[in-house]
Amino acid sequence: MTGYVIVKWFHVMMAITALGANLTYGLWFTRAGREPQYFGFVMRTVRILDNRIANPAYGLLLLSGFAMTGMAHIPISTPWVLTGLILWVLLIIIAAAGYTPALRRGIEAFDAGGAASPAFQQAAARGRTLGILLILIAIVIVWVMVAKPGG
Numbered sequence: 001m002t003g004y005v006i007v008k009w010f011h012v013m014m015a016i017t018a019l020g021a022n023l024t025y026g027l028w029f030t031r032a033g034r035e036p037q038y039f040g041f042v043m044r045t046v047r048i049l050d051n052r053i054a055n056p057a058y059g060l061l062l063l064s065g066f067a068m069t070g071m072a073h074i075p076i077s078t079p080w081v082l083t084g085l086i087l088w089v090l091l092i093i094i095a096a097a098g099y100t101p102a103l104r105r106g107i108e109a110f111d112a113g114g115a116a117s118p119a120f121q122q123a124a125a126r127g128r129t130l131g132i133l134l135i136l137i138a139i140v141i142v143w144v145m146v147a148k149p150g151g
Contacts, residue, residue, distance in 0.1 A: 004071045011064040015145075018057035019138050021049045025131055029124075036115035043107045050100070062088060079150030084141050091137045099134060102127040 025046050032042040065084070069076060076082060106123035113119060 004068065007064050007067050007071065011061060011068060014057040014060045014064060015142060018054045018061060019135075019142065021054040021057070022131075022135055022138060024049070026135075029128070039115050039120075040107065040110050043103060043110065047103055047107070050103070055095075058088070058092065080144050080148040081151075083149075084144045087137055087141045087144065091134055091141070094130060094137070095134055099127060099130040102130060 028042045028046055032039045065081075068074070069078075069081060074081060076085065102123050106120060106127055109117055109119035109123050
């Protein structure tokens with residue numbers, strides 16, 4: 001087994017971990033919507049999943065991806081690599097500037113006024129929209145990495 005195969009295996013495991021964790025958020029929030037008293041617990045759990053599992057995995061994806069391009073002598077300018085990298089940067093910007101603050105505001109609004117408060121509803125709607133967008137971007141990244149269009 002070569003070093004490249006080990007790094008590739010690690011890269012795939014991090015993709016499964018990051019996207020897999022993110023995909024569970026919809027289930028968490030759907031269940032909390034049926035029992036709104038649990039929104040605080042659910043949002044804090046999603047924040048833990050994001051901060052301790054998904055986000056570190058996204059960071060390790062970048063590092064292992066760079067390692068693989070170096071090991072395989074694949075230029076970063078290769079269309080599928082560059083596309084994936086641009087989408088990854090977009091995903092990180094949207095997550096850091098939009099989703100994470102919306103989740104934080106949702107927790108604060110829930111603690112201050114409960115699930116029925118307008119501030120909570122607004123934060124939840126923003127988080128839901130951004131969450132769906134982020135999942136779609138992540139799925140496209142996986143497709144680009146697997147299909148390698150243009151290269």
